Amino acid sequence: MSLVKVSVENVASNDKILHEIDTGKSLEENIDDIRRIFQLPASMYGLKLVSTNDGKTLHTYISADNFGEIKDGYFLKLVYSLGLLSNRIFDHIDDDFKEKSFQDLYELSVDPEFIKEIVKTEKHHVVMDVFTNRDLSEKEATACLIAIVHLFQKLYITDINQKFLDKIIAITKTAKNHELTKFALSVIHKILCHRDPTFAKWKEETIHQITISDFMVFIKNKGAAELQYGAILVINALIRCCKGEKRHQFIKEIDKRSFRETVYENIIARGNVDKNMAHELYLYQTHLLSLLAEPLTSVVPESDLFFRDEFEPLDCEMKKMTLLMDFDEPSTRHKTASFDNLLEYDDVRISLASMSSRYSEDSRYSARVQSTATNESIEYEHLKPCLLTIEALRHYKKHHNKNFYQSQVEEKIYEPGIIASSERVVRMLAKILHVGMDPDRSSACYQPTIFTCSSKTPFFFELFSRTMWLLSKTRREMKASTIHDYDKVVYVLSKQVKLVLDEKPMDLKKLTEKFAQISYQTVMEIWQKEKEEELKNVFEHNPSVKVLKKRFRKQNEQIIYKQRMNYIKTGTMFPKIIEKKINGNFVAKLAPDERNLLVNDYNVITKTAGDVQVHSLADVTHIVEGKACPHVINNTVKDPQLAFSILLNNSFWINFKGADKKMASYWCDALNLLLHKDNRSSYYENELKELVEMDLVLHLIELQNVTIPKKAPPVPRPPFEMKPVVPPKPKNYPGGGVK
Known part of the structure; x- marks a missing residue:
């Protein structure tokens, strides 16, 4: 059993509950479980994904295809099923409730699962018929065109007729509604880009009926960026579909200075050209420069x-x-x-x-x-x-x-x-x-x-x-x-x-x-800069280099370990802190056997050392760094980065104050390494990273201009076991055939 915790809202009462979706069950079984919790009748409901756990709003229906993509923290909504809504739309598309039907069609046509539903029930033919043969208002025609555009996008429309094409082209030339015109331009683009041989004649008819100048009015409309994009999209598709003199004629037309300046003044000069429009302008440019190919x-x-x-x-x-x-x-x-x-x-x-x-x-x-x-x-x-x-x-x-x-x-x-x-x-x-x-x-x-x-x-x-x-x-x-x-x-x-x-x-x-x-x-x-970024990308992401990196890291950890041990073996002088006051100095160093810490007082004036006190590292209970140190808490040391302390047998403190951050970090690294603690200073990490990168660079120098594989080569199959060939028996061998 695999459970996913989600929030579910009831479409009828807006009540919300926390529910565990069982991905081991089917979608229908999970819907029935939620329906029973809300005490709702059967065979009427479906699930809709409202938003994801990262706040992304979707409002799309859940089907058996995307049911497995639900994750913890998703927000779902129990809504009327697509089958119920589809039947309600097409049962009332001709009667007194048609306004509601077209409104539902307008809202649902952007959902890919709704498009699949109407195709499964062959209701998409009804949409095509209603749009083609009936006198619709602009709002009703827009609802149909949204569905038709998505049907074209999913390649569910395999053919059209002359009346449909004439109506689409007429909308682009006469309609005043921007949304309706936008989807009409999108349909023309889908027709011109359709790869089915059946659409070859409709492409020719489209090219015959429209001209480049028909789209000038859309490009001049600065307040409708979607119409401008649709117009440039169709122009590029027209030229791409044409051959011979017709293509040359279209290119000459878009190469007119008045047309180019219109594009510049209304699209380019205003700035904020998005990525899609920039690509279409690039295609426009390649058409103009194609004049230079010959x-x-x-x-x-x-x-x-x-x-x-x-x-x-x-x-x-x-x-x-x-x-x-x-x-x-x-x-x-x-x-x-x-x-x-x-x-x-x-x-x-x-x-x-x-x-x-x-x-x-x-x-x-x-x-x-x-x-x-x-x-x-x-x-x-x-x-x-x-x-x-x-x-x-x-x-x-x-x-x-x-x-x-x-x-x-x-x-x-x-x-x-x-x-x-x-x-x-x-x-x-x-x-x-x-x-x-x-x-x-x-x-x-x-x-x-x-x-x-x-x-x-x-x-x-x-x-x-x-x-x-x-x-x-x-x-x-x-x-x-x-x-x-x-x-x-x-x-x-x-x-x-x-x-x-x-x-x-x-x-x-x-x-x-x-x-x-x-x-x-x-x-x-x-x-x-490009070389550095490429090298950085290789260091961080190439699997082959990662293996090498691990090997060098282990080797360089040993080098840094030896360096830290040698550093504290030489001995370091620290100020001696007694009852919130600094009174003299002491010298601390690691014994040659790396098991004891040797501490003795030191007089700077007379340059004489006191008796050596031996503290076994096995007696060290804790190593404390920074703000948690006793001499930082009592404000004897103002900078926590310079302070560290060791606690012996849970009773005796030795407080240290480094001359600088580097000295304190080196001592803390050494003590943590000796006591097998995981804490490491930034100096340790930076030095280790630098050493590893130096080793990698030295080894990769030999591979200049050689592509480093992203995957290890496949391991060859083991050889087949073959029995040795049995040599033939000699003629004089007993039973070998000698009479």
């Missing part, structure tokens, strides 16, 4: 060699820079968008992610984009830049000419050249921003700047320009001057860019300030 993978044809003369400096122009120039903001005299120049290449089809290109239908293309974007180990001498790199360099040269000249000269002097460095930086940024890659399911690292940039100053090109400037700055801080240091510089540069982007600067000016503030020293400090 130029990222389109290599400049070998016949077009003019770009090297365009960017690499001539020998006569070489002049080594001695000072690092500040980053200059974009010039206002250039009006041509840098993206337009990508269209100058006639032999390569560039539509900035048009999904109808020959690569769109090939799933291998997306893999090619991902592998290219993440590969940073490129042989510089054979490097062929992509179209995105060439256009990024043109933007850098046109809008930040002074910084471009500095990068041009430095990359030529220190190698590998501005084109090779630019290609490396472009691919590094593409990897950080997930250009051409599948979005990270948990990332919330969106960039507010991408929502405010104009066509003249695209976010990616402006980020590239600042990263090239930071490359020069980091190289100087690292004092790197050869091609052999180049990989190290780029590795640090990548970390610096990630740190800047993690702070989510709100505009280009803030982005520039963050790039100016970040330094090589900052990265070194962060890496050092």
Whole structure:
């Protein structure tokens, strides 16, 4: 029998009792026991979990599935059963009591056990039918939609019809009730994300009936964060479902400056963006940056060699820079968008992610984009830049000419050249921003700047320009001057860019300030902190290290024991306390045999010692420390941390006052160790911890760059017992067949 003590409240009278739930019985049997205590009729009641023992409020029904999760201290409530409530709702959903039915449906639809109950009794078809075919008020439609959303979430709805879809879309376009609209947007999102092939036609129909601009009104509503989240959620789902030109059309629409600024002003600029919204903004960002995937993978044809003369400096122009120039903001005299120049290449089809290109239908293309974007180990001498790199360099040269000249000269002097460095930086940024890659399911690292940039100053090109400037700055801080240091510089540069982007600067000016503030020293400090945290995590949680830690702890306990014994064997002088006064001094030390304590008076002036008194440690009854000491109680010693006493044979006290806390702690440790007491000072624990960590570090140095397993390797099975092979009998053996 396993009993759980809980508090149970009666739904009828609000009376509360303490009751022991028998988890060995079924849920129904326990409900019957509680019902009898309250003297209530049978077949009408169920249990509801009101709150847990840590104060978390739930208000969810208890079923056979979660009955075993009840723990001591939970607050339960005896309520009407789900079967009774379900029958009452659907029996009266058309008569004069329908208002109460819809109210109960509204309140119960958030409970997963209620959803299971109506599915078990096939009442969910009634909910779908009522919503689809009847003229409902906004309150009644909301109650139905809450249930429908949870039915979709649990994959209980396997198909819909045209009338249902039309009604849902109409609500998003005409309804004024925020709650109703929120759940309608949620249903559209569930339809677009449904994996059942049956919903393929409904996805196409949804995409055909709605446009991106339909959701602008929800994003502008600053007072309804849930509607804003629902709108962004549906927009991302729409783009994810589309292919070809329709996808390209949607991305172009959300890339309009007016739309991006609407998102920025109404969602980002107001602050307090929660984690879910941040993830959806990140997905929005990846859709915008997907326009760069095709130029990222389109290599400049070998016949077009003019770009090297365009960017690499001539020998006569070489002049080594001695000072690092500040980053200059974009010039206002250039009006041509840098993206337009990508269209100058006639032999390569560039539509900035048009999904109808020959690569769109090939799933291998997306893999090619991902592998290219993440590969940073490129042989510089054979490097062929992509179209995105060439256009990024043109933007850098046109809008930040002074910084471009500095990068041009430095990359030529220190190698590998501005084109090779630019290609490396472009691919590094593409990897950080997930250009051409599948979005990270948990990332919330969106960039507010991408929502405010104009066509003249695209976010990616402006980020590239600042990263090239930071490359020069980091190289100087690292004092790197050869091609052999180049990989190290780029590795640090990548970390610096990630740190800047993690702070989510709100505009280009803030982005520039963050790039100016970040330094090589900052990265070194962060890496050092990460190493320390990683080492601490290994020390505290790795099972293999814990075993090693126990072994070192035992060894170092012996070392500290010897140190404490040697300390008190040398002897220590203490002030002699007699009747609340300090009268002279005495010296105490441990005898060489570690069985006796030797005490004798000592005259500091004449430097003479008195007779030695021998006190056996076997006679020590108690060791008292701090405030409980007699000479602290009578206020002879003001600081309790310096005081300790020993009681001999329950009658004679020897009171000690250490010169400092360390001396008193060392003596207390030594005495407790000798008498096998468990008390240890903070000095003991700190020294032991430090010694153990030093031993662990010394042993783990040999395992650098080696992953320490979190589990011990499995013990191999014992070998099978095999009988030795019996050799054949010789022919002349008796009975061996010789006639």
